[in-house]
Amino acid sequence: MSEAQTTTHETIDEDRRDFIHIATAATAAAGAGALAYVFIDQMNAASDTKAASSLEVDISKVPLGGEIRVLIGGQPFFIRHRTEAEIRSAESVDVGSLRDPQTDDERLVPMQDGSLNRAILVTSGSCTHLGCVPVGPAQGNTGDYGGWYCPCHGSHYDTSGRIRKGPAPSNLPVPDYRYVSPTVINISL
Amino acid sequence: MSGHPSTYEPKTGFTKWLDSRLPIVRLAYDSFVDFPTPKNLNYWYTFGGILAVCLMTQILTGVVLAMHYTPTVDGAFASVERIMRDVPFGWLIRYIHANGASMFFLAVYIHMFRGLYYGSYKAPREILWILGCVIFFLMMGTAFLGYVLPWGQMSYHGANVITGLIGALPVVGDSIKAWLMGGPSIGNQTIQRFFSLHYLLPFMIAGVVILHIWALHVPGNNNPTGVEARKDPEGLKKDTVPFHPYYTVKDAFAIVVFLLIFAAFVFYMPNVLGHADNYIEANPLVTPAHIVPEWYLLPFYAILRAITFDIGPIDAKLLGVIAMFGSIAILFVLPWLDTSKVKSMRYRPVARQFFFGFVVAGLLLGWCGASNPDDPIIPMGSDKLVVSYTDANGNEATQTYDEYEPAATFRDQKVEEGVDASIAVQKAPAFRFVHLAQILTLYYFAYFLVILPLLGLREKPKDEPTSIHKAVLGSHDRAAPAPAE
Ligand code: HEM
Ligand code: FES
Numbered sequence: 231m232s233e234a235q236t237t238t239h240e241t242i243d244e245d246r247r248d249f250i251h252i253a254t255a256a257t258a259a260a261g262a263g264a265l266a267y268v269f270i271d272q273m274n275a276a277s278d279t280k281a282a283s284s285l286e287v288d289i290s291k292v293p294l295g296g297e298i299r300v301l302i303g304g305q306p307f308f309i310r311h312r313t314e315a316e317i318r319s320a321e322s323v324d325v326g327s328l329r330d331p332q333t334d335d336e337r338l339v340p341m342q343d344g345s346l347n348r349a350i351l352v353t354s355g356s357c358t359h360l361g362c363v364p365v366g367p368a369q370g371n372t373g374d375y376g377g378w379y380c381p382c383h384g385s386h387y388d389t390s391g392r393i394r395k396g397p398a399p400s401n402l403p404v405p406d407y408r409y410v411s412p413t414v415i416n417i418s419l
Numbered sequence: 420m421s422g423h424p425s426t427y428e429p430k431t432g433f434t435k436w437l438d439s440r441l442p443i444v445r446l447a448y449d450s451f452v453d454f455p456t457p458k459n460l461n462y463w464y465t466f467g468g469i470l471a472v473c474l475m476t477q478i479l480t481g482v483v484l485a486m487h488y489t490p491t492v493d494g495a496f497a498s499v500e501r502i503m504r505d506v507p508f509g510w511l512i513r514y515i516h517a518n519g520a521s522m523f524f525l526a527v528y529i530h531m532f533r534g535l536y537y538g539s540y541k542a543p544r545e546i547l548w549i550l551g552c553v554i555f556f557l558m559m560g561t562a563f564l565g566y567v568l569p570w571g572q573m574s575y576h577g578a579n580v581i582t583g584l585i586g587a588l589p590v591v592g593d594s595i596k597a598w599l600m601g602g603p604s605i606g607n608q609t610i611q612r613f614f615s616l617h618y619l620l621p622f623m624i625a626g627v628v629i630l631h632i633w634a635l636h637v638p639g640n641n642n643p644t645g646v647e648a649r650k651d652p653e654g655l656k657k658d659t660v661p662f663h664p665y666y667t668v669k670d671a672f673a674i675v676v677f678l679l680i681f682a683a684f685v686f687y688m689p690n691v692l693g694h695a696d697n698y699i700e701a702n703p704l705v706t707p708a709h710i711v712p713e714w715y716l717l718p719f720y721a722i723l724r725a726i727t728f729d730i731g732p733i734d735a736k737l738l739g740v741i742a743m744f745g746s747i748a749i750l751f752v753l754p755w756l757d758t759s760k761v762k763s764m765r766y767r768p769v770a771r772q773f774f775f776g777f778v779v780a781g782l783l784l785g786w787c788g789a790s791n792p793d794d795p796i797i798p799m800g801s802d803k804l805v806v807s808y809t810d811a812n813g814n815e816a817t818q819t820y821d822e823y824e825p826a827a828t829f830r831d832q833k834v835e836e837g838v839d840a841s842i843a844v845q846k847a848p849a850f851r852f853v854h855l856a857q858i859l860t861l862y863y864f865a866y867f868l869v870i871l872p873l874l875g876l877r878e879k880p881k882d883e884p885t886s887i888h889k890a891v892l893g894s895h896d897r898a899a900p901a902p903a904e
Contacts, residue, residue, distance in 0.1 A: 273601055276601070360583045362576065374843050382709075383792070397735075419603050
């Protein structure tokens with residue numbers, strides 16, 4: 231092919247070539263985008279993992295002054311049966327002086343009849359600092375404020391699960407839970 | 420060197436036939452036999468070869484471990500114990516793999532400090548240096564993923580802390596974290612993907628290693644003088660020797676010594692670098708008292724924990740994460756931070772002092788990372804006991820004691836009077852690990868961001884030798900001989 235021929239060929243049908251180039255690139259981009267979505271989304275929680283995200287707990291089994299620990303979807307939760315003294319100390323705190331101000335009542339969920347079961351406190355079991363599981367009454371160390379102590383970097387929580395001392399920024403969160411009956415609660419993530 | 424013409428000549432009929440179809444023997448010959456290499460390379464330059472051996476060791480032992488390993492929450496720990504007890508020589512292969520990771524990092528740190536000292540990151544080797552940083556980053560990722568696999572207490576809770584860091588990112592943190600873990604927490608789905616990625620990454624490392632060597636073979640090796648080998652055939656011949664046999668033998672010797680040390684760990688102290696907690700199966704409900712990563716990640720862990728203060732709207736936790744990743748990211752731009760034209764620290768008397776300071780800072784950061792940040796290094800006074808109680812007017816009051824006995828008596832007395840009283844420990848002021856880590860973190864960043872950029876402009880370097888050849892023979896036209904290293 232001579233030089234002249236090639237150049238004329240190049241100019242002939244230029245629009246159609248452009249159209250094919252753009253159409254090819256656009257289709258490929260859409261395909262790549264769709265594939266990327268599939269390959270990224272497959273790493274998200276699978277349906278069965280999501281389904282295993284709530285649990286019913288019989289709170290009548292929790293010993294007075296003690297707690298039980300449950301795992302929901304691999305995450306730890308504390309269900310604590312507080313003594314009268316522990317409830318009193320949780321209620322007598324000056325809320326304004328707290329790092330993450332919350333009254334004890336705000337950290338409880340009413341039973342079906344609308345009243346509060348102050349004896350039972352339900353909180354997340356992972357320290358709000360870096361996610362260690364604090365120790366509590368069963369491990370013989372409840373920290374300076376009678377609730378929980380996180381041995382990782384020394385966070386102290388009170389008997390309402392509120393942060394009182396140490397590096398953790400906020401209170402142990404209260405999970406989403408409700409009373410199914412006076413003795414059974416349903417906790418979900 | 421890419422400018423160097425190929426000297427390979429196929430001799431047999433087969434090699435001639437092959438050479439005109441796939442010149443692979445030629446590539447190997449030009450890269451590792453007749454490759455012109457500066458004749459003054461010292462033993463610090465043998466760590467590249469050592470690293471190649473490390474990577475091959477990890478891949479070989481890893482593939483074998485994968486034949487016996489079960490990546491599930493119920494099976495992982497037991498399968499590793501089975502490798503240790505029942506699989507023929509399983510204990511040996513696992514100990515080689517576990518200690519191999521440590522040896523790999525030991526070698527890579529020496530290799531990197533070598534590069535920092537001799538200015539190997541400077542033009543024309545910026546890409547070479549960056550590829551090295553990519554390898555280092557991938558290695559850290561691989562080692563982190565691998566450490567999760569045996570599913571011990573440290574595996575689980577260490578991974579929890581690290582994924583928790585990602586959760587510290589604003590807005591997107593929590594969803595990225597859930598995406599990485601494949602659910603609300605580290606579970607079966609996490610261990611499966613970590614295993615898959617732990618298998619994958621070493622091969623990506625191998626790919627980057629090929630690019631790394633390619634980028635090395637364009638300008639050729641740097642050397643302890645930092646003076647480039649001359650390009651003209653006469654000068655090149657005087658400044659360099661062929662890679663084989665000179666450096667194949669030197670590297671082989673170093674590799675054997677390295678493997679002897681490696682073997683000493685594997686056979687006589689296979690667990691000193693590990694953590695006893697990792698021989699307890701992972702239990703999400705019980706956190707070990709002291710979570711520490713593997714030794715080779717400690718300096719970065721110390722930087723993470725050194726940031727205990729907020730700056731403006733950015734809280735301490737996020738700042739710590741930024742500082743930790745920043746400390747690695749900064750290595751990538753180092754070629755443009757160091758303003759000095761002189762490569763080797765041999766001829767930079769001031770920068771040299773700061774470099775040794777940097778090495779010490781790195782080691783001390785490791786010490787901080789291994790220690791509890793609140794433990795005192797230099798105590799100033801002793802701890803006190805404070806009894807808090809409500810006084811007669813209903814106000815909060817405190818009384819301080821040195822000894823437990825009187826404090827307890829006082830508290831009991833108050834309790835008998837019917838008021839609330841409790842004892843707490845008031846820690847004495849002290850210079851703590853967290854303070855040391857803060858100073859060292861500051862130095863780490865200052866070295867790259869302040870010292871190297873400014874020093875290059877202000878420092879008066881010593882005279883460099885005019886060529887590698889002159890440096891080796893000791894030249895008469897230079898006032899001071901090169902300092903011995
Ligand atoms: C860059 C190279 C590699 C590094 C730095 C590395 C690092 C590690 C580390 C630190 C562990 C934990 C060891 C322990 O304490 O038990 C581990 C475990 C493991 N690695 Fe690797 N690894 C590498 C390559 C590979 C490859 C290529 C495979 C192949 C599949 C592999 C398979 C495994 C398996 C199955 C385990 C679990 C068994 C065990 O814990 O001993 N690794 N790796
Ligand atoms: S994780 Fe609890 S104090 Fe750091």
